[in-house]
Amino acid sequence: MPKFTEKEKETIRNKLLDEGRRLFAVLGLKKTSIEDVTKAVGIAQGSFYLFYSSKEELYCEILQQEERVIRSQLIEHFFAQDHITREMFKQFLRRSFAVMEENPFIRQMYDEDAMESVFRKLPEDKLQELFTDDSAFFVPLIVRGQQQGWMAARNPETIVSLIRSIVLLAMQKRQIGEERYEETIELLIELVASGLVKEEAKRHD
Numbered sequence: 001m002p003k004f005t006e007k008e009k010e011t012i013r014n015k016l017l018d019e020g021r022r023l024f025a026v027l028g029l030k031k032t033s034i035e036d037v038t039k040a041v042g043i044a045q046g047s048f049y050l051f052y053s054s055k056e057e058l059y060c061e062i063l064q065q066e067e068r069v070i071r072s073q074l075i076e077h078f079f080a081q082d083h084i085t086r087e088m089f090k091q092f093l094r095r096s097f098a099v100m101e102e103n104p105f106i107r108q109m110y111d112e113d114a115m116e117s118v119f120r121k122l123p124e125d126k127l128q129e130l131f132t133d134d135s136a137f138f139v140p141l142i143v144r145g146q147q148q149g150w151m152a153a154r155n156p157e158t159i160v161s162l163i164r165s166i167v168l169l170a171m172q173k174r175q176i177g178e179e180r181y182e183e184t185i186e187l188l189i190e191l192v193a194s195g196l197v198k199e200e201a202k203r204h205d
Helices: 006-027 034-041 045-050 055-078 086-102 106-110 112-121 124-148 156-176 178-196
Strands: none
Touching (some): 006 045, 006 055, 034 045, 034 055, 055 086, 055 106, 055 112, 055 124, 086 106, 086 156, 086 178, 124 156
Protein backbone atom coordinates (compact mmCIF):
# COMPACT_ATOMS: atom_id res chain seq x y z
CA MET A 1 0.00 0.00 0.00
CA PRO A 2 1.59 3.33 -1.04
CA LYS A 3 2.24 6.03 1.52
CA PHE A 4 1.02 9.52 0.68
CA THR A 5 2.09 12.81 2.17
CA GLU A 6 -0.61 14.94 3.79
CA LYS A 7 -0.61 17.22 0.77
CA GLU A 8 -0.99 14.24 -1.58
CA LYS A 9 -3.84 12.90 0.56
CA GLU A 10 -5.66 16.22 0.36
CA THR A 11 -5.21 16.34 -3.41
CA ILE A 12 -6.41 12.74 -3.86
CA ARG A 13 -9.42 13.25 -1.58
CA ASN A 14 -10.49 16.31 -3.57
CA LYS A 15 -10.14 14.35 -6.81
CA LEU A 16 -12.17 11.48 -5.38
CA LEU A 17 -14.93 13.91 -4.49
CA ASP A 18 -14.84 15.61 -7.90
CA GLU A 19 -14.75 12.40 -9.95
CA GLY A 20 -17.23 10.67 -7.65
CA ARG A 21 -19.66 13.56 -8.08
CA ARG A 22 -19.33 13.37 -11.87
CA LEU A 23 -19.67 9.58 -12.09
CA PHE A 24 -22.54 9.27 -9.62
CA ALA A 25 -24.47 12.00 -11.44
CA VAL A 26 -24.00 10.31 -14.82
CA LEU A 27 -24.09 6.59 -13.97
CA GLY A 28 -25.86 6.50 -10.64
CA LEU A 29 -24.66 4.97 -7.40
CA LYS A 30 -25.40 1.34 -8.29
CA LYS A 31 -23.63 1.41 -11.66
CA THR A 32 -20.56 3.31 -10.45
CA SER A 33 -17.82 1.04 -9.16
CA ILE A 34 -14.84 1.86 -6.99
CA GLU A 35 -12.68 0.90 -9.97
CA ASP A 36 -14.45 3.55 -12.09
CA VAL A 37 -13.62 6.20 -9.50
CA THR A 38 -10.00 5.18 -8.90
CA LYS A 39 -9.28 4.97 -12.65
CA ALA A 40 -10.65 8.48 -13.11
CA VAL A 41 -8.52 9.76 -10.22
CA GLY A 42 -5.39 7.84 -11.26
CA ILE A 43 -4.78 5.78 -8.11
CA ALA A 44 -4.74 2.05 -7.39
CA GLN A 45 -8.07 0.55 -6.38
CA GLY A 46 -6.68 -0.52 -3.02
CA SER A 47 -5.66 3.05 -2.24
CA PHE A 48 -9.33 4.06 -2.23
CA TYR A 49 -9.76 2.45 1.19
CA LEU A 50 -7.22 4.81 2.73
CA PHE A 51 -9.90 7.48 2.30
CA TYR A 52 -13.31 5.77 2.36
CA SER A 53 -14.61 2.43 3.56
CA SER A 54 -17.01 2.10 0.62
CA LYS A 55 -18.36 3.94 -2.40
CA GLU A 56 -21.46 4.63 -0.29
CA GLU A 57 -19.37 6.61 2.18
CA LEU A 58 -17.91 8.65 -0.67
CA TYR A 59 -21.42 9.22 -2.02
CA CYS A 60 -22.60 10.33 1.42
CA GLU A 61 -19.87 12.95 1.72
CA ILE A 62 -20.65 14.33 -1.74
CA LEU A 63 -24.37 14.36 -0.90
CA GLN A 64 -23.67 16.38 2.24
CA GLN A 65 -21.65 18.89 0.20
CA GLU A 66 -24.45 19.22 -2.35
CA GLU A 67 -27.06 19.70 0.35
CA ARG A 68 -25.00 22.37 2.13
CA VAL A 69 -24.66 24.38 -1.07
CA ILE A 70 -28.37 24.05 -1.83
CA ARG A 71 -29.41 24.97 1.70
CA SER A 72 -27.17 28.05 1.65
CA GLN A 73 -28.61 29.17 -1.70
CA LEU A 74 -32.20 28.68 -0.53
CA ILE A 75 -31.63 30.46 2.76
CA GLU A 76 -29.81 33.36 1.11
CA HIS A 77 -32.70 33.80 -1.32
CA PHE A 78 -35.69 33.30 0.99
CA PHE A 79 -34.52 34.05 4.53
CA ALA A 80 -32.28 37.09 4.17
CA GLN A 81 -35.01 39.46 5.36
CA ASP A 82 -36.09 40.03 8.95
CA HIS A 83 -39.75 39.68 8.00
CA ILE A 84 -40.81 36.41 6.35
CA THR A 85 -44.34 36.21 5.01
CA ARG A 86 -46.40 33.07 4.62
CA GLU A 87 -46.15 33.37 0.83
CA MET A 88 -42.35 33.58 1.00
CA PHE A 89 -42.27 30.43 3.13
CA LYS A 90 -44.47 28.62 0.60
CA GLN A 91 -42.12 29.69 -2.19
CA PHE A 92 -39.21 28.30 -0.15
CA LEU A 93 -40.92 24.91 0.13
CA ARG A 94 -41.87 24.88 -3.55
CA ARG A 95 -38.30 25.68 -4.55
CA SER A 96 -37.02 22.92 -2.27
CA PHE A 97 -39.20 20.43 -4.14
CA ALA A 98 -38.00 21.78 -7.49
CA VAL A 99 -34.36 21.34 -6.47
CA MET A 100 -35.02 17.71 -5.55
CA GLU A 101 -36.51 17.18 -9.00
CA GLU A 102 -33.82 19.06 -10.95
CA ASN A 103 -30.51 18.20 -9.29
CA PRO A 104 -29.06 15.11 -11.08
CA PHE A 105 -27.03 14.07 -8.05
CA ILE A 106 -29.80 14.37 -5.48
CA ARG A 107 -32.14 12.51 -7.82
CA GLN A 108 -30.09 9.38 -7.03
CA MET A 109 -31.91 9.43 -3.69
CA TYR A 110 -35.12 8.54 -5.53
CA ASP A 111 -33.76 5.01 -6.00
CA GLU A 112 -34.91 3.12 -2.89
CA ASP A 113 -32.41 0.28 -3.41
CA ALA A 114 -29.53 2.74 -3.69
CA MET A 115 -30.57 4.57 -0.54
CA GLU A 116 -30.97 1.32 1.38
CA SER A 117 -27.43 0.41 0.34
CA VAL A 118 -26.14 3.77 1.58
CA PHE A 119 -27.80 3.44 4.97
CA ARG A 120 -26.69 -0.19 5.35
CA LYS A 121 -23.03 0.40 4.55
CA LEU A 122 -22.43 3.77 6.20
CA PRO A 123 -20.58 3.85 9.54
CA GLU A 124 -22.80 4.88 12.45
CA ASP A 125 -21.08 8.24 12.87
CA LYS A 126 -21.67 9.11 9.22
CA LEU A 127 -25.34 8.17 9.52
CA GLN A 128 -25.61 10.46 12.51
CA GLU A 129 -24.06 13.30 10.51
CA LEU A 130 -26.79 12.97 7.88
CA PHE A 131 -29.50 13.44 10.48
CA THR A 132 -27.82 16.26 12.42
CA ASP A 133 -26.71 18.39 9.45
CA ASP A 134 -30.19 19.82 8.84
CA SER A 135 -30.73 20.62 12.50
CA ALA A 136 -27.40 22.41 12.87
CA PHE A 137 -28.25 24.56 9.86
CA PHE A 138 -31.97 25.24 10.32
CA VAL A 139 -32.48 25.45 14.09
CA PRO A 140 -30.74 28.87 14.46
CA LEU A 141 -32.87 30.23 11.59
CA ILE A 142 -36.06 28.92 13.18
CA VAL A 143 -35.14 30.34 16.59
CA ARG A 144 -34.42 33.68 14.92
CA GLY A 145 -37.81 33.55 13.19
CA GLN A 146 -39.51 32.88 16.52
CA GLN A 147 -37.69 35.82 18.09
CA GLN A 148 -38.73 38.04 15.18
CA GLY A 149 -42.32 36.92 15.62
CA TRP A 150 -43.13 35.30 12.27
CA MET A 151 -42.43 31.64 13.10
CA ALA A 152 -44.79 29.65 15.31
CA ALA A 153 -43.59 28.90 18.85
CA ARG A 154 -43.01 25.19 18.31
CA ASN A 155 -40.01 23.04 19.16
CA PRO A 156 -37.37 24.05 16.54
CA GLU A 157 -36.14 20.45 16.20
CA THR A 158 -39.68 19.32 15.44
CA ILE A 159 -40.05 22.03 12.78
CA VAL A 160 -36.79 20.86 11.16
CA SER A 161 -38.12 17.28 11.14
CA LEU A 162 -41.34 18.50 9.54
CA ILE A 163 -39.48 20.40 6.80
CA ARG A 164 -37.24 17.39 6.18
CA SER A 165 -40.29 15.10 5.94
CA ILE A 166 -42.00 17.41 3.46
CA VAL A 167 -38.95 17.57 1.17
CA LEU A 168 -38.47 13.78 1.37
CA LEU A 169 -41.96 13.39 -0.09
CA ALA A 170 -40.45 14.49 -3.40
CA MET A 171 -39.07 10.93 -3.59
CA GLN A 172 -42.53 9.41 -3.22
CA LYS A 173 -44.18 10.65 -6.41
CA ARG A 174 -44.89 7.14 -7.66
CA GLN A 175 -46.35 6.03 -4.32
CA ILE A 176 -48.49 9.15 -3.98
CA GLY A 177 -49.68 8.83 -7.57
CA GLU A 178 -48.31 11.05 -10.31
CA GLU A 179 -51.78 12.21 -11.38
CA ARG A 180 -52.37 13.69 -7.90
CA TYR A 181 -48.82 14.49 -6.87
CA GLU A 182 -48.65 18.22 -7.72
CA GLU A 183 -52.06 18.96 -6.22
CA THR A 184 -51.23 16.96 -3.07
CA ILE A 185 -47.89 18.68 -2.51
CA GLU A 186 -49.38 22.13 -3.07
CA LEU A 187 -52.11 21.45 -0.50
CA LEU A 188 -49.51 20.18 1.96
CA ILE A 189 -47.39 23.32 1.46
CA GLU A 190 -50.45 25.50 2.05
CA LEU A 191 -51.33 23.70 5.29
CA VAL A 192 -47.77 23.65 6.65
CA ALA A 193 -47.17 27.32 5.87
CA SER A 194 -50.47 28.26 7.52
CA GLY A 195 -49.51 26.29 10.61
CA LEU A 196 -45.95 27.59 10.96
CA VAL A 197 -45.91 31.17 9.67
CA LYS A 198 -47.96 33.92 11.27
CA GLU A 199 -49.83 35.95 8.69
CA GLU A 200 -49.42 39.20 10.60
CA ALA A 201 -45.85 38.79 11.81
CA LYS A 202 -44.57 41.56 14.02
CA ARG A 203 -40.99 42.63 13.70
CA HIS A 204 -39.03 42.80 16.92
CA ASP A 205 -36.57 45.66 16.87
